[in-house]
Amino acid sequence: MIRKLTMSALVVAALAMNVPAFAQAQGDQFSSAGHEGQYASDVQGNTGTQTRQEMDSQAPTLQGATNGTIGPQGSDATYITGVNTAGTVRVNNLANLEALLNIIANGMEILGIAWGGPTMIMGFMHMAAGTQDAMKKVLFGAAGVTGGLATPGCINWLVASARDANLFS
Numbered sequence: 001m002i003r004k005l006t007m008s009a010l011v012v013a014a015l016a017m018n019v020p021a022f023a024q025a026q027g028d029q030f031s032s033a034g035h036e037g038q039y040a041s042d043v044q045g046n047t048g049t050q051t052r053q054e055m056d057s058q059a060p061t062l063q064g065a066t067n068g069t070i071g072p073q074g075s076d077a078t079y080i081t082g083v084n085t086a087g088t089v090r091v092n093n094l095a096n097l098e099a100l101l102n103i104i105a106n107g108m109e110i111l112g113i114a115w116g117g118p119t120m121i122m123g124f125m126h127m128a129a130g131t132q133d134a135m136k137k138v139l140f141g142a143a144g145v146t147g148g149l150a151t152p153g154c155i156n157w158l159v160a161s162a163r164d165a166n167l168f169s
Contacts, residue, residue: 093168094163094168097159097168098159101155101159102152102155102156104155105151105152105155105156106152108147108148108151108152109148109149109151109152110148111148112144112145112146112147112148112149112151113144113145113148113149115141115144115148116140116141116142116143116144116145116146116147116148117141117144117145118141119137119140119141119144120137120138120140120141120142120144120145121141122137122141123135123136123137123138123139123140123141124138
């Protein structure tokens, strides 16, 4: 009997939590202007945080895009036809070049670590076995790992130096 009462109470509580609150206020209930607030009582669905725009307001009409006053910045400006903008679109070719160089640098880093690490480990294994060329493999592996880790920093340094020296403008 208690189990049935508990289950029915849980069902009623769950249904009560899913009932909408219908908390639509009439007017701005957050102001001190009375029950109707600053709006008339015929405004339906106003929650107090909305602004009301009169139907007969004189809103300005929208116009299409107009040409700006900024023209191409020298002979290096790239014109793109078919773009839905007014005026001239300038492409930042340095950013595209920098992105490509970052992809190449990250690939070189992965290849340097992927080749240099196993080569160095094989050199240590050959060193334990007493092979003649073991030290050469360890040095080649260390050079590969070091070169792979240093490549992105060196490329970023070169690009930053070229950008600061205005070599791309």
